[in-house]
Amino acid sequence: MNNNFPQLGMAGFSASFVGQNLISMHGTNPQPFTQGELEQTIGRSFADILSDVNLGFAPDEGTLALRQTLSDFHYSQTAYFEIMTFAGAQEALFCVYNALLQKGDKVLAVSPVYQPLLQIPLNLGCEVSTIELDCKDNWSLDLNKVEKYFKAGCRLFVINFPHNPTGATLTLIEFDALISLCRQYGVWLLSDEVFRGIEHKTLYQLPTVADSYEKGMSVGVISKGYAVPGIRVGWLACHNTQLLKKVNEVKGYLSVCNSQIDEALAAEVLKYPDKLSQRNLAIILKNKKQLSQLTHVQGHEVNVIIPKVGCCVFALLKDESISTESVARLVANETGFLIFPSNLFCTQVKGFRIGFGTNKFSNFINANNP
Numbered sequence: 001m002n003n004n005f006p007q008l009g010m011a012g013f014s015a016s017f018v019g020q021n022l023i024s025m026h027g028t029n030p031q032p033f034t035q036g037e038l039e040q041t042i043g044r045s046f047a048d049i050l051s052d053v054n055l056g057f058a059p060d061e062g063t064l065a066l067r068q069t070l071s072d073f074h075y076s077q078t079a080y081f082e083i084m085t086f087a088g089a090q091e092a093l094f095c096v097y098n099a100l101l102q103k104g105d106k107v108l109a110v111s112p113v114y115q116p117l118l119q120i121p122l123n124l125g126c127e128v129s130t131i132e133l134d135c136k137d138n139w140s141l142d143l144n145k146v147e148k149y150f151k152a153g154c155r156l157f158v159i160n161f162p163h164n165p166t167g168a169t170l171t172l173i174e175f176d177a178l179i180s181l182c183r184q185y186g187v188w189l190l191s192d193e194v195f196r197g198i199e200h201k202t203l204y205q206l207p208t209v210a211d212s213y214e215k216g217m218s219v220g221v222i223s224k225g226y227a228v229p230g231i232r233v234g235w236l237a238c239h240n241t242q243l244l245k246k247v248n249e250v251k252g253y254l255s256v257c258n259s260q261i262d263e264a265l266a267a268e269v270l271k272y273p274d275k276l277s278q279r280n281l282a283i284i285l286k287n288k289k290q291l292s293q294l295t296h297v298q299g300h301e302v303n304v305i306i307p308k309v310g311c312c313v314f315a316l317l318k319d320e321s322i323s324t325e326s327v328a329r330l331v332a333n334e335t336g337f338l339i340f341p342s343n344l345f346c347t348q349v350k351g352f353r354i355g356f357g358t359n360k361f362s363n364f365i366n367a368n369n370p
């Protein structure tokens, strides 16, 4: 057992139900596309896209075609050579943390948090602090508190908007203020933007951090905001090419390079962010209408802050004396649905992460209504 890699909470919790065939209701991505549906949405067949693909190794930093698509369709101030591709966002995160951080560095992350965002720097020996989003104020981020950490020597601030697990986001004014604050204190800003693309209205979409800040790093992926987890492609965008070179060296210990097939498909599919969003939002917005019915989880009262972005919520448990893990286990055993309890998200706030982006969401609502 290698103690440098303690098991992640979500993996451990899911593993405890192996063999029970639970229906995932904790997911953060919209209902994945089928191949046929995706071909219809973008108006091209996989056979056509792949007919000329070279099946050698892809370049370590990603194919030119994919990096160009990302630069053209997902960024306005970031060139193809400032973008690197990976086997998912997870690999991009692992590589960027390893390239940037040293033992003892001070890292600040927003919580509740997708655990790897906090666990990878902890594994590297960093001093990691969290700042809780305020569940009493629409999951807002207090920039005055952030500044206190910056004053105390924070090297890296990690954000994730649209946010997993709460569905929170920033206003444009808050986003601009945060960038100014990072610039003032010279803090690196790692922005996990994997849910970009599923904002419920276009006006809720924030600029990318890579486009906005010279020490900003944006991580994106095709699996979450675009609902195609079967193509395993994520990316990192940032203006610091020295850092990208180091990131590439770390990637040399992992996948080295992506599959040419995945990269060729992603290079085409990601040319149509609006069409993908349209299909995903049709499901999300329909299910969102049912969120007001999410008042109980196995008889326990919950409160849901209706989000403006993404397709997961953090249902707050009213009775804070109850163990969220035991309720989530009850849900699994009584209804066959898997939801995630708050102890998996490194937070003091009690509740459950529940995804509302899939076709099974109404079944879950019906199974939990008192």
Ligand SMILES: Cc1ncc(COP(=O)(O)O)c(C=O)c1O
Binding pocket: 028, 087, 088, 089, 090, 091, 114, 160, 164, 192, 194, 221, 223, 224, 234
């Ligand atoms: C906030 C966040 N970042 C990164 C990832 C990793 O995405 P992927 O598994 O597609 O690489 C996830 C996956 O759930 C996530 O929720």
